[in-house]
Amino acid sequence: MGLRDLGRRRAVCMMGEAAVIEAYRLTKRYGSTRAVDDLSFTARAGRVTALLGRSGAGKTATLRMLLGLDHPTSGHALIGGRPLRDLERPSTEVGAVLDAGWIYPYRSARTHLRWVALAGRVSLRRVDAVLEQVDLAYAADERIDSFSDGMLQRLGVAAALLGDPSVVMADAPFDDRGPGDVAWIRGMLARFARDGRTVLVSGRSVPEIAILADDLVIVHHGRLVTQCTTDEFIAQAGGDMLKVRSPQLSKLDDALRAKGIPTFSSPDLHVESETEQAPSLLVAATNRREVGTIAAVHELELSEVATSNSSLEDAFANLISSADGTTVCD
Numbered sequence: 001m002g003l004r005d006l007g008r009r010r011a012v013c014m015m016g017e018a019a020v021i022e023a024y025r026l027t028k029r030y031g032s033t034r035a036v037d038d039l040s041f042t043a044r045a046g047r048v049t050a051l052l053g054r055s056g057a058g059k060t061a062t063l064r065m066l067l068g069l070d071h072p073t074s075g076h077a078l079i080g081g082r083p084l085r086d087l088e089r090p091s092t093e094v095g096a097v098l099d100a101g102w103i104y105p106y107r108s109a110r111t112h113l114r115w116v117a118l119a120g121r122v123s124l125r126r127v128d129a130v131l132e133q134v135d136l137a138y139a140a141d142e143r144i145d146s147f148s149d150g151m152l153q154r155l156g157v158a159a160a161l162l163g164d165p166s167v168v169m170a171d172a173p174f175d176d177r178g179p180g181d182v183a184w185i186r187g188m189l190a191r192f193a194r195d196g197r198t199v200l201v202s203g204r205s206v207p208e209i210a211i212l213a214d215d216l217v218i219v220h221h222g223r224l225v226t227q228c229t230t231d232e233f234i235a236q237a238g239g240d241m242l243k244v245r246s247p248q249l250s251k252l253d254d255a256l257r258a259k260g261i262p263t264f265s266s267p268d269l270h271v272e273s274e275t276e277q278a279p280s281l282l283v284a285a286t287n288r289r290e291v292g293t294i295a296a297v298h299e300l301e302l303s304e305v306a307t308s309n310s311s312l313e314d315a316f317a318n319l320i321s322s323a324d325g326t327t328v329c330d
């Protein structure tokens with residue numbers, strides 16, 4: 001059975017479980033553009049679910065409908081069984097990390113968050129707590145226009161956390177970020193899921209997503225290609241071992257072993273050490289999430305995560321091209 005068949009079967013049986021986020025036959029048209037086309041998927045608590053697709057696949061449009069920022073042309077976008085706009089205090093149920101958009105630049109981080117808290121009817125006491133949580137307490141009284149892109153992203157995460165929501169959605173959190181910022185946000189999102197929250201992220205890069213996500217919702221031209229677990233995707237892509245590259249490989253190796261995760265030198269280690277590519281380690285694919293979290297905690301860069309045989313990107317490209325021009329979900 002291929003991934004697409006497996007995904008169809010899973011999408012049907014997951015609808016029967018307690019899905020926290022539910023997209024049902026979601027469609028969004030902008031003029032003649034079908035940004036989202038009859039898309040159904042679910043996301044569950046305690047797991048990171050990733051909307052994965054190329055640029056223009058409809059990821060942002062889908063998140064905007066789930067967040068009640070756009071009305072679906074047809075279909076339903078539900079959080080805990082209800083549209084977000086029907087929730088009395090949405091900020092206490094769902095936190096959204098979107099493009100920073102426009103922020104009053106002369107305000108301090110603390111003042112900005114106080115305004116967001118007031119607008120969301122959240123206790124002002126949460127402001128200092130979330131600044132701590134995102135490691136921004138040291139810059140609480142600095143003007144936002146002095147912030148780096150990474151600090152702005154943390155401020156966005158802080159705003160999303162003000163209501164202590166059980167659902168967190170992040171649109172393209174890894175795009176255009178440096179390795180340190182990617183490691184930080186990856187660790188943060190992994191912790192949210194570990195704490196029992198429902199996490200939905202969007203992204204275009206399979207290796208970046210595969211190290212974090214438990215479930216994949218692969219979309220193309222607004223349509224569902226498949227929903228499957230990341231383990232299934234990796235197994236289908238070429239094996240149960242992951243090849244991990246990092247410029248700080250020996251530190252990563254030490255950190256993984258200290259946590260009891262066995263690592264093996266990749267057979268191509270010697271060959272690659274003579275090239276400009278960073279050397280690699282092999283770890284069991286089932287340890288994928290721990291690898292991501294440990295790298296994030298130690299602020300170590302992961303330059304590549306691939307299956308030992310074939311690249312995850314290749315498997316993704318094959319899946320997308322087989323969906324191109326075909327009716328996938330009917």
Ligand SMILES: Nc1ncnc2c1ncn2[C@@H]1O[C@H](COP(=O)(O)OP(=O)(O)OP(=O)(O)O)[C@@H](O)[C@H]1O
Nearest residue numbers: 030033035053054055056057058059060061062204
């Ligand atoms: N407000 C809008 N008006 C017209 N077309 C839109 C609008 N928003 C999105 N689209 C179109 O809908 C399609 C899906 O866009 P969307 O932003 O959801 O893609 P995406 O998967 O998030 O892409 P990226 O990874 O580049 O952010 C694209 O063809 C886009 O041009």
